[in-house]
Amino acid sequence: MPYQRVLLKLSGEALGDPQTGHGLDTDAVKRVAAQVAHVASLGVQVALVCGGGNILRGAQFSELGTNRASADYMGMLGTVINGVALSEAIEAAGAPTRLMTALEIREVAEPFVRRRALRHLERGRVVILGGGTGNPFFTTDTAAALRASELSCEVLLKATKVDGVYTADPKLDPSAERLPRLTYMQVLERGLKVMDGTAITLCMERGLRILVFDLFREGNIERAIRGENLGTLIQA
Template sequence: MGIVYQRVLFKLSGEALMGDLAYGIDPAVVQAIAQEVSDVVATGVQVAIVVGGGNIFRGVKGAAAGMDRATADYIGMIATVMNAMTLQDSLEQMGVPTRVQTAIAMQEVAEPYIRRRAIRHLEKGRVVIFGAGSGNPFFTTDTTAALRAAEISADVLFKATKVDGVYDSDPHQNPNARRYQSLTYAHVLQQDLRVMDSTAIALCKDNNIPIIVFDLSVRGNILRAVTGETIGTIVGGSCEIS
């Protein structure tokens, strides 16, 4: 098994933790994700994770329902911490040392985000889960993932989703939708392919961080991604469109 990355960052959506539930956290799904992350850690790869909160509360929907957007976003950030702590618990039950760092101070349950401390945890083989987004409203957890990946000098950003890559149209609505194997940052931005939001794509482009989009629901895909197997869609500066 060849490991092609030394330090990776996974972006997990809150929805990924729901499984087939309509709302909340499916313990079986969290346990399965934790087991796969544990398998990756066992190879010596340094793992950081950014989690979303859409399974509990989404700021944009709260704002659409009449809430102040900043307030709604802060509530969404707190929801991500709930997910981060849940994932931490599952990992630690498997014997994987894990730290949660939050961009909003809540020292009773998590460390504050400190870049150098996060890197030191990674160097010691601990999984670091970043919660509370970037700590700022109006920014998505996709942007946070790109930001943290740049800050910790991650080799790659993995976006774990419910689809097996990036398509030229919605594969759920168009049975003839074509999946891309590789894309440039520029093409993603120009075609508004919504791999991640435009700020996240621009951050990755500026810092030359490749993005790999893959299907989280397929057992073993996290380890396959880290070992460099061709899965999903890769977005990068030198990629051909294919």
């Protein structure tokens, strides 16, 4: 395997209703869990960060009048709900897990401690990281870049609904072209909506590769880890 330790970033919508992206859809959770458990069975160390947009987006909720910091904490709790669902589903699919959170919720999960997370990975457990960074105003993309850096992951796998980064939205512009390779600076300069600027900058500073690929094609997580040519690779 080209990659031995990876961080998988999922959107909350990947676990939601296939039509709306809202709530938790049992079949969607099981499909993702089966792919993750299979990859873990191959001996790859997997850390996982999931967004909470299927439950609540702090930035959007704050537009209704809620204080932004409070709205972001609500979003962080949404990621913990998703983390519990993923933990149960991945274990049911045959892989041991540990849910760790940036917010301390000891009855639900372990608090995130870097050395403890590394020990879990080395023992073959899928480490699910909830609660974002634990701070408001930061996205779960930034949390993924931060945790991947802390845990010395070799690549950040950004799983999406499309098969890579395009010159425009392929759903709106049929002439949009997929970009198989990009540099961090090209993403920032072109304003490509891959991850937020803070996450891209952190990956650039750490030299952390980002692979953007289609989650919904069966087996793509394994293909990504095997280094097959798919999606868009972002690197120096």
